[in-house]
Amino acid sequence: MKLSEIIQLADLLLGTKVDSNVFVKTSMDAELSSYLSQKPLSLLCECANLTLAEIACDYIQLCYKEVIVSNGIIDYKAFTKDVLSVLRIEDNKQKIKFRYTSSGVETDKGGKFEVIYTYKPKKCGFLDEVEKSVAITDRLIAYGIASEYCLLSGMYDEASIWDKRYKDALRCSARKGEIKILPRLFV
Numbered sequence: 001m002k003l004s005e006i007i008q009l010a011d012l013l014l015g016t017k018v019d020s021n022v023f024v025k026t027s028m029d030a031e032l033s034s035y036l037s038q039k040p041l042s043l044l045c046e047c048a049n050l051t052l053a054e055i056a057c058d059y060i061q062l063c064y065k066e067v068i069v070s071n072g073i074i075d076y077k078a079f080t081k082d083v084l085s086v087l088r089i090e091d092n093k094q095k096i097k098f099r100y101t102s103s104g105v106e107t108d109k110g111g112k113f114e115v116i117y118t119y120k121p122k123k124c125g126f127l128d129e130v131e132k133s134v135a136i137t138d139r140l141i142a143y144g145i146a147s148e149y150c151l152l153s154g155m156y157d158e159a160s161i162w163d164k165r166y167k168d169a170l171r172c173s174a175r176k177g178e179i180k181i182l183p184r185l186f187v
Contacts, residue, residue: 007023055136076104
């Protein structure tokens with residue numbers, strides 16, 4: 001889904017009444033650029049990116065797998081995405097031990113590795129597709145945008161309400177697996 005569609009939902013929830021013509025645009029032009037420089041749309045875009053980064057960094061991480069050639073140190077610049085945490089490094093399905101250094105991820109040997117890691121999404125433009133986990137709904141992101149928007153606009157009571165909805169939706173999305181109910185023990 002495009003960021004513009006999620007912002008449209010947040011606009012509806014907040015009642016900010018952004019001109020609806022903005023949401024039908026499919027390419028950047030002078031009119032859209034003008035709208036994007038004005039409040040409330042510019043603030044909604046910033047809040048959307050803050051929310052997406054918060055979800056990926058703090059709650060439901062985005063994972064990426066890629067093949068990287070290393071001489072013993074994988075420079076952080078060698079990763080395609082903005083690395084948060086390396087989950088696993090493999091060489092022909094065998095796990096390779098690694099440690100973080102200030103310049104990159106150090107391994108005991110060099111070679112061609114398959115690296116699986118979590119990452120922070122890049123800043124998303126108004127017409128861009130949003131990088132998100134399957135568990136993350138557009139409604140959840142819209143709640144986060146609404147919470148951030150109200151907080152930054154000084155509407156603290158409304159921010160508290162939207163933050164509660166946002167956190168409740170996050171808890172539901174973050175559940176993994178089945179909920180198990182243990183049988184009662186009768187003595």
